[in-house]
Amino acid sequence: MEFKTHLDYLNKCFIHKLRKNYDETTDHQEFILRNKNLEHNFDNFVKLLYDISNDDLQQCNELLSSIVILEKELTCEGSWNNEMSQEIAKKLNHVFESKTKLPIDMVLRKNKVCKSEEVFDKCLENLHMKLTSEDFKKYPAQVEVYCSLILNLKNYNVSVIPSKLFPASILLIEDYLIDNKIKGLKCCLAILKLLKPEDFDGGNYYDVIYMTLKKNLNEKDIDVTKLNNSCMLALLELLPEKPKRDKLDEVYLDTLEALLIEGNLERKACCFNFTTTLIKWHKDNCANRSSFIHIICDNLGICTNDTVYSIILKPVLECLETWIEFNWPVWRLENDYKVLCALLKVLYICKDDELNQQMYKIIVTLICLCTIDEQKLIINQLNEAQEIQCNNFKDKIENIKAFLNS
Known part of the structure; x- marks a missing residue:
């Protein structure tokens, strides 16, 4: 009919x-x-x-x-x-x-x-005919319909096929309007959460998504940063081992470069949390990026301000802890002593017991990675710190020594 x-x-x-x-x-x-x-x-x-x-x-x-x-x-x-x-x-x-x-x-x-699947496919086909790179901003209601369908995807009786689902999401993510980016990233994340590694077996469509997300790593909006990082991690988790390793290295390097110049504290915290996960996945492959130690020192250096350390100190310490777990063999006191100095400076002003405990643990771990002669030198210097006229800091030094002796 x-x-x-x-x-x-x-x-x-x-x-x-x-x-x-x-x-x-x-x-x-x-x-x-x-x-x-x-x-x-x-x-x-x-x-x-x-x-x-x-x-x-x-x-x-x-x-x-x-x-x-x-x-x-x-x-x-x-x-x-x-x-x-x-x-x-x-x-x-x-x-x-x-x-x-x-x-x-x-x-x-x-x-x-x-x-259901045939009707859903027809819905997407009709929507994507309108939501093209030239015209998608002329169909605002259709954008909302697309987002509604994708955000409810988990409830539908349909297959999740990347090439059918992603085109409008990618257009939205690549747009300069923050609202559109956020809509696109939310849709992208909803799709990625439902995909399985084998869903990319039919081709390298993941490269299209990866390049779109990679362009957004330097986006300054905090909501875009959080969503983009979540999408990138969800995508990387799905990739076959070889492309996953290569892309982890690229993203890790790009994130370190972003941290070198990032000034917004909230975004710094997001980037450190993201980097921590990348290190957990990339493990000792992160050891070849010497800029990591420089970034840690720089950010610990600004944590002597109460407002700053309340926002970024915990993410910085967790990132450093994770890096040490997988990359400790490359730690050298003669090259990396500035990390210890920076940790002690922050320890001097920090009033948070949980963060102090975390710093004790990191400082002791780094000292234990030194040679015996280096350890003796550091302990002698810690003993000299007892002459500082600050009882609170003296107690913290005693805690470090107690950790070393335990």
Whole structure:
């Protein structure tokens, strides 16, 4: 059965392509036009919908996918929707459920009305025809529909195929608007969490995602940083061993370079947390990056300020601890003594017992990695520190010595 007339009326219920990008103006006549004609076109569609048999409806993926998209477009948050939009969405659900005994949302969850995967694929096909690199900013409601579908992906009875799901996410991530980046990254993470390593066996589509995320490593927005790091880790975890090792090395180097110049404390903390995980995965392969010690010293150096150390000291110490666990053989006092000096400076001012304990442990570990002669020299210098007129610091030095003797 042909449904051309049904689809014509249904398509008139959608917001048409905007003349200007959504972010370029707040005056979009297309929104007004859609809302002006929405009720009339919807009523005409419903009259035709009642005449369709359930068997015919179940066979038309084009019509079913358009119904799914329209319901989501009418209910998403956006300046194009109003109270009438919400009412039309309720009516659409009511009519659909009266015919099929299931709400619209269940179309993608169960195969009772149709083949869920076929309708889902048709939804994505229709959305991606509009959400192209040239035009996606002219379809703001369709962007919201895409995001809604992807963020609910885990609830749907569909296969997770990277090449079908990612295109719009990648466009959003690569956009200069922070809101779009965040939407794209949230979608990207939702997809990655559902993928298995074998889902990339059909090609190297992971390279497309990887390069997109890699470009965002230097993005300054803190929310983008957190999401991008989460996406990158989720992607790396899925990769085959050889590309995973190569990409871990690239990302580790890029993150160290970002830390060398990063000034925002919150973002520093995120980057150190991210680096800690990279080291856990890359292990002793991190030993060939000498800039790590320089970065640790620089950041410990600024932790003598109470405000600074309350934000970044814990991430810095955890990162250093993890690095020592896997890369201790390259530690040399003659080259890396500045780390010990920096730790002692921070220890002098730190009032947090948990962080003090963490620093005791790191300092003792580093001393134990020294030669016997070097250890004696350090202990003598610690003894001389008892002459400092600060009882609190003297107690901390005693704690270090007690750790060494335990």
